[in-house]
Amino acid sequence: MRVALLGPFPGLPPRSPNGDGVLAGVSPAGGVDAVVLALARGLAAQEGVQLSVITAVPGLRQAESMEGAGYRIDRVPYPRGGRLTGQLPVVRNLVAQVEAAAPDIVHAHIAGIYGRAALDSGRPAVVTLHGIIYREMQQSWPIARWPARLRWLADSQLERHVVRRARDIVAISPYVLSQVHARRDARFHLIENPVDGRFLAEAPPPPGADRLLCVGRVIPRKGMLVLIDAFVHVRRARPHATLEIAGEVDSHPAYVAQCRGRVQSLGLDAAVTFSGALPPERIRDRCAACDVFVLASEQETAPVSIAEAMAVGRAVVATDVGGCSAMVADGVTGRIVPSKDAQAFAEAVLGLLGDRSTCAAMGQEARKAAEARFAPGSVARATVALYESILARGEGSTLQPRHRDRGTQ
Numbered sequence: 456m457r458v459a460l461l462g463p464f465p466g467l468p469p470r471s472p473n474g475d476g477v478l479a480g481v482s483p484a485g486g487v488d489a490v491v492l493a494l495a496r497g498l499a500a501q502e503g504v505q506l507s508v509i510t511a512v513p514g515l516r517q518a519e520s521m522e523g524a525g526y527r528i529d530r531v532p533y534p535r536g537g538r539l540t541g542q543l544p545v546v547r548n549l550v551a552q553v554e555a556a557a558p559d560i561v562h563a564h565i566a567g568i569y570g571r572a573a574l575d576s577g578r579p580a581v582v583t584l585h586g587i588i589y590r591e592m593q594q595s596w597p598i599a600r601w602p603a604r605l606r607w608l609a610d611s612q613l614e615r616h617v618v619r620r621a622r623d624i625v626a627i628s629p630y631v632l633s634q635v636h637a638r639r640d641a642r643f644h645l646i647e648n649p650v651d652g653r654f655l656a657e658a659p660p661p662p663g664a665d666r667l668l669c670v671g672r673v674i675p676r677k678g679m680l681v682l683i684d685a686f687v688h689v690r691r692a693r694p695h696a697t698l699e700i701a702g703e704v705d706s707h708p709a710y711v712a713q714c715r716g717r718v719q720s721l722g723l724d725a726a727v728t729f730s731g732a733l734p735p736e737r738i739r740d741r742c743a744a745c746d747v748f749v750l751a752s753e754q755e756t757a758p759v760s761i762a763e764a765m766a767v768g769r770a771v772v773a774t775d776v777g778g779c780s781a782m783v784a785d786g787v788t789g790r791i792v793p794s795k796d797a798q799a800f801a802e803a804v805l806g807l808l809g810d811r812s813t814c815a816a817m818g819q820e821a822r823k824a825a826e827a828r829f830a831p832g833s834v835a836r837a838t839v840a841l842y843e844s845i846l847a848r849g850e851g852s853t854l855q856p857r858h859r860d861r862g863t864q
Contacts, residue, residue, distance in 0.1 A: 462491040504839065
């Protein structure tokens with residue numbers, strides 16, 4: 456079975472010194488990039504699967520190809536200003552590469568340029584929804600300037616266009632299903648995201664040092680200010696507690712400054728660390744070194760960081776937004792608390808730090824759940840089974856004729 460996997464892919468290191476074009480490895484930045492990489496590795500290990508990964512790269516002048524670990528990587532140019540034309544330039548580049556790969560099935564990640572390219576290819580296709588763009592737009596709208604709002608609107612329209620056309624849609628959580636359930640003529644398949652296999656390696660028990668870890672971009676929807684306010688209460692009860700925030704700090708400088716200012720004004724400089732974006736091996740090490748993983752987001756879909764922390768065997772405290780409650784079983788693998796409630800968040804954290812046996816037991820249950828749900832091999836097998844069922848039906852990829860592609864409704 457020839458498979459084309461379309462989606463964002465991690466930045467690639469230089470080719471090997473001997474110029475053979477083979478890549479030794481890649482380091483994902485996180486999010487969907489990490490998911491696509493983990494799935495590519497899982498699919499490449501499945502018998503009978505011949506895999507091509509196709510991704511679009513801003514600033515690239517011409518298409519280029521190279522060999523990954525058991526699969527081919529094709530990168531195509533991602534021209535600027537594409538939103539004005541419905542992203543047609545980059546979609547055409549992606550479709551051309553799909554045609555060159557001649558796959559039996561196309562699997563796109565994100566209902567944007569990759570989803571549209573998969574459907575426009577005319578081949579059997581499935582689209583995985585990783586986020587609900589219009590929900591993220593609603594959360595960001597009040598603080599966004601007009602250029603950003605216009606980008607949100609364009610991306611939301613493209614998402615709606617893809618969702619309405621797709622015949623087969625993978626939802627990574629029940630939350631995604633709840634957001635697109637009105638598309639009753641599509642077939643929905645629940646397959647959760649895989650994690651990097653390194654997170655499932657044996658990890659030590661929680662160190663018992665009152666260390667909290669949050670992995671996430673420092674942006675408003677991640678609720679970092681609420682997390683900092685909650686940590687104030689934690690610190691008062693447990694003076695040696697620390698909080699590490701590992702995530703990129705470049706997307707929203709004003710919010711980052713606000714978070715740093717809040718930390719300073721509360722006298723927490725020595726207890727709160729902003730580590731910036733870290734590679735996966737360091738994220739795993741930080742998860743293993745913490746006692747409780749925390750995420751106070753105001754909007755999420757199915758955070759990869761939660762799955763990674765569970766895989767390492769750490770109890771999770773997260774807010775009841777998006778798909779978080781479907782990932783974390785309240786009272787079993789961690790705690791789920793209301794969004795924007797610093798006091799409730801702090802109480803949940805303190806409850807775990809104050810009961811080491813329960814905290815460790817929840818971490819063990821979290822690991823068992825991660826092994827069953829997020830292991831790359833398990834997710835890849837479920838994905839291949841979906842491919843086979845789609846190919847067996849012998850249907851096209853889209854529910855609308857392509858002459859209507861210029862419309863978005």
